[in-house]
Amino acid sequence: METFRKLKVFYYPFRRDFFLSLFFLLLLTCMTVMYPIILQQTIDEVMISGRYEFIPWIAGGFFLIMLLKGAATYGHQYLGDMFGIRTVFHLRNKLYEKLQILSFKYYDNAKTGDLMSRLTADVEGFRFFLSFGFAELLRFFLLIGISLVVMFYYSAPLTLITVAALPFLAAAVYRFDKRVHPAFRGIRKSFGELNTKVQENISGIQTVKSLSREDFQTSRFSDSNEDYKEKNMQTANVWSTYFPLMEFIGNLTVIALLFYGGYLVIQGNLRPGELVAFFSLVWYILWPIMNLGFVINLFSQSKASGERLLEVLEADEEISDVKCQEKLIKGHVAFRHVSLSYSEGNEEALHDISFEAVSGQTIGLIGATGSGKTSITQLLSRFYEPSAGTIMIDGKDIKEYSLHTLRSSIGVVLQESFLFSSSIKANIAYGRPEAPMEDIISAAKIAKAHDFIMKLPDGYDTLLGERGMGLSGGQKQRIAIARSICINPSILILDDATSAVDMKTEMNIQEGFRHMLNNSTTFIVAHRISSLKHADQILFIKDGRVAERGTHDELLRKKGAYKRIYDLQYKDHVMQKNAAGQVL
Template structure:
């Protein structure tokens, strides 16, 4: 029950719905126990006692009771559903908000499909138990308790003979719960893996088809699906083992009832109507006990789901606003890295080692180096997507931890190498970081990013609806919209992470010319593989294995016989070869 105790903040606010549902459940349970009493009166008084004048009254009373029970059942189910639906509404919102607050470090190890499974299947599993499981447990207690009281009223000895098997059913139910919970936990985890496999395949379908790997992906899916099937079969085996056993024990109780009860009727200790009523009451006890397996089933699924949901809700938030955060409206853009070292995982080699540089306001810093050299790590630390392992990062003389996260990131415009666009209009995508931007400002951002012309050629211009991840646009078009989005926020610090990698050299030149205007007065960090993008930088940092191995202007670095000069020579030779081939 610890899981439900930890999640109580999501369902306790709606306890009124639950309490009213429970009250109507009491009415339903009371009426249910009245049935055998009416049956006993009909047999003993009307049939055997020949009190036929009771028939209209008993019939009228029975119809009235049925109407009350039907109405009470409807209200009880409605309120129970409301209790569950409202509870998981809060829970689902809390999960989504938590995912927004978790740092990149959490997502480095998380799988998209598994997270989707938690927000859908696991939340739904928890809802079903909250809506019906709690009520079923109360129904069990109330109905069994009321039936037992009536049975004791009719015959104490027959009650004890009938219920002598009850401890055996309880022990079996306990063992069933112990066996089925880990089985359901395995099913939930396997379902998350299955979702992950489907999500990865759909996201990478172009790569799969381009390399003709459909058969390989089908085989991999079959393997994951096989694990999921095995987990389900294991759970089915547990169910098949314990539920028939509980039913067998219940039927033994019925045999004992008919044998000893029939003997009491022959001896005149018990009336025939009382025996018939007793038989009905026994099933009002036995069926809830045997259906306890279904309730345990529901409870185990909800418990397993709750554990997986708590893993998200209780995940540590490593990036957050500290107590000493001071609100500020604007940054000057003076960025300083002081002896910064960073590990993605502590046991791994450092992604950055003792990085130190000083970027004055309005300056442009170029970052170049091989893949994995640490370029992207620097800008991720600057935006506080991660915290440095050692060292300090200052903006305008203050550690970045002293700035409010929201304010800090709105002052930093980022254009990532891997462009992401939302399934919305182009206008909404450009204004995503600044929803209050006017249409004139959106168009101006589009023009500066050299995106306005191709946008106006689309059927609906800036109101054109994009497909998932910007489907329908070329890589270069998507990158130019991403640049327009960064420009629209009017940031103090601008980060361009290889932002022109997906455009041709002519478009790159046009964008670079436009960015020269945009970069004025802004501290800009440019990550690029093409030296042509870095020529005008105030300082270029050449990185290798997380270290700055060279630094200086383009002219200084090309005059040295170092790594930058070798990169420049290779790129120049490649361009010269292309030109020579074109001339021929």
């Protein structure tokens, strides 16, 4: 019950619905037990005694009880469903909110399909037990308790025979629960992996088709589907083993009662109607006990789902937020002996990084793939925390800024631009929804996106497909650049942001930056020297360390690694120009 105790905060506020549902359940159970009592009276007091004039009264009583039972059933089911629905409404919102808070480190190891499974299948599994399973568990105790009281009234010896069978049924149910819970946890995990395979394949369908790997992806999905099938088969095997056993124990009890109960009737120690009523009550006990396996099944599914939900809710947020007075960030950035390790025991991604960028300056970051360029910019946005050192903005540790203040002052454009399934206007204004149309158009013009947007059928109101489908890579990048410009950032991070545009467009975009964002501190991460040669300071990053630093001209004079890259890229440029001249 530890899982349900931890999740209590979500369902306890709606306890009123739960307890009202229990009240109607109590009425429903009492009226259910009335059936055998009325049946006993009909047989013994009417049929055997010949008092047939009471039959209309008994029929009317039955009708009244059915009406009351129907009303009680409605109240019980409606309020029970409301209890579960309201609970998971807040639970799902909290889960989604938690996913927004979790750091990049969590998503480095998380699988999208598995997270989707938790927010859908696992939440519904938990809801179903709250709405139905928990009530069935309480019905079990109420029905057995009330039925035993009536059975003792009719015949204590027969009741003792019934009670003697209960420990055997309880033992079978206990063993069933021990085996079925791990089985259902395996099913939930396998279902999450299956969702991940589907999500990955759909997201990467262009890559799959371009490399003709449809058969390989089908095989991967088939393996995951096979594992999911096997997990379900194992659970089915548990069911098929224990349910017949529980039914067998129940049937043996009925045979014993039939034998001994018939003997008592023959001896005159039990009336026929009482025996019939007793057998009805026996099934009111045996059926819930045998059905307890189904309830335990729901409980195990719900517990397994709850455990997976708690894994998300209790995940370490790592990036701590603070509540502080909103303060305008100017953009003076200083790294002081900063190091970064993504996890304990791993090699450092950054080591002893120190530099300073005055507000309005442009810092260029260049180096081989995996050298740590992007890691520096991710630390600046607090996507990760440094393992050593301090990062200052305007003379203040970035940890002293609220995440909202910090990140809303930083515009980030990544190499792989992500656009939402919405209009172009909404995508550009995503970080500043209240932005007037003039600012949106201005940002698009700086990013050199305005012209191609106006050629689209609906201009800025053109709806984009998933992840910006329908636009070229360069067009998506320019819209992403416009989105970052639109928030008027104090700090702008361009992480290979112009890699998908031609050099002429890149130069035009940079010209726009110099005219419109000269008050922003800009970090340019690039492989092309042409993207950052105008930077006020260039850092050449190698193996997580600053290997060289200076302006473009200073680095060329040092004749180090930066100069070698420049020579290679310039040589390629000269060769391309010569080749073009020969063609002409």
